[in-house]
Amino acid sequence: MNKHKKILCIGAGYVGGPTMAMIACKCPQYTVTVVDINPERIAGWNSDSLPIYEPGLHDVVKCARGRNLFFSTEIEKGIQEADIIFVSVNTPTKSFGAGAGMAADLQYWEKTARQIRDCSQSPKIIVEKSTLPVKTALAMKRILTAGDKKKQFEVLSNPEFLAEGTAIQDLENPDRVLIGSDETPAGMKARKELVKIYANWVPEEKIITTNLWSSELSKLVSNAFLAQKISSINAISALCEKTDADVTEVARAVGMDSRLGSRFLNASVGFGGSCFKKDILNLVYLCRYYGLEPVADYWEGVIRINDFQKERFVLNMLNTMFNTLAGKKICLLGFAFKADTGDTRESPGIFISRKLAEEKARLIISDPQALENAKHDLKDCAGDIHYEKDPYAAAEGCDAVAVITEWKIYSELDYERIFSSMIKPAFVFDGRNILDHSRLFDIGFNVFPIGKPPLTHFEEYV
């Protein structure tokens, strides 16, 4: 019956591409087209070198591309032909005007809404996939229905909960799929259409439905809670360093409480990614708008701790390496904001590199997937910065190695070989606590983890 249903997704990014590939793969009865204004991205999706790195993505794309999955730059044609349109464009933090640095920049999203309205010749279901401030669906509906009453649009909210690095397994086996709609007969009918798509592979009890505003807010709140968990353990890591407690031990004891859970309790150099900061800022903006200052301050604290953690990491390097980094060679192992992605948006690596460059350190940045993005992020950064994919070559002749991303390969390197190629005294700063610290110490390194006592060969280290 669904044979001819056509799905369009506007925005072929980290969310649009993998999400639509999964839908096409699981639902051969739908034709799925993904469009983007960026022709390079579309060319990438149509090639063997996909524009984003994500484990398992190739197989899912291959399963459907050319059969019922298509990538194209023909946005207007796509809109005209579609029955269901997912909008998955970027919604960064506004950098200008009212709400700058806080509110969402909705210019891409609004352009899309107007384009859908202007190109449509038949009724359509519009699905917000992007993460948007609460009540955006209402604004979308107003734009869509302005001017031409004959066109009928039903707007749904279907926020995406995938995490980069595990996107394919998150899409294949999600904790939940959330669908928000108007609770009118037309809204409920559209809601059913979307449930029907996911029901092709997601168990029904995991598909939850609610009203539009609850759905939009749930996405912001989920990210705020996740980030808050990271900032909570990172805040404690600072205290551990002052008291000789071990943050891993504390996290283990805390996480075994089933009310709290053990995930997201790894102390680190701080969270990054395109979503956490922007979504919390959105939440903070919303709270301030409604006059809820204490609530806004509470959530803003999550971001303040994250900034504090990144600053602390650099200051620790500076203090430890005899209060000067000028001319010292430092190898950053990892630049992506997390392992198994090439995405560097809001990565702590950006802040750390800039700060180290300000201190006139010489930087060698290594990462298995993120070096192109790193070059782009640091293109305006004056300093002695080099990029080297091979970690052994990157560490050679360095005074210090700093782990920024928890790539598994970094815990498996031959650190004896690395040590022997470095300047002495050799330092390791483990910003992800993934290395075997006592072994590194035995090799001869001075080791500085997060939230644990350092292991040094200096006699009077305090």
Ligand SMILES: NC(=O)c1ccc[n+]([C@@H]2O[C@H](COP(=O)([O-])OP(=O)(O)OC[C@H]3O[C@@H](n4cnc5c(N)ncnc54)[C@H](O)[C@@H]3O)[C@@H](O)[C@H]2O)c1
């Ligand atoms: N990245 C994540 O892990 C993640 C997870 C869940 C939700 N989200 C949310 O999903 C949304 C998209 O995020 P992303 O990471 O995929 O962003 P992205 O920047 O990777 O992709 C967005 C794409 O939209 C395209 N685009 C912008 N305006 C357009 C227009 N008018 N017409 C056609 N294409 C247009 C851009 O060229 C870009 O390729 C954001 O709201 C984000 O908050 C992201």
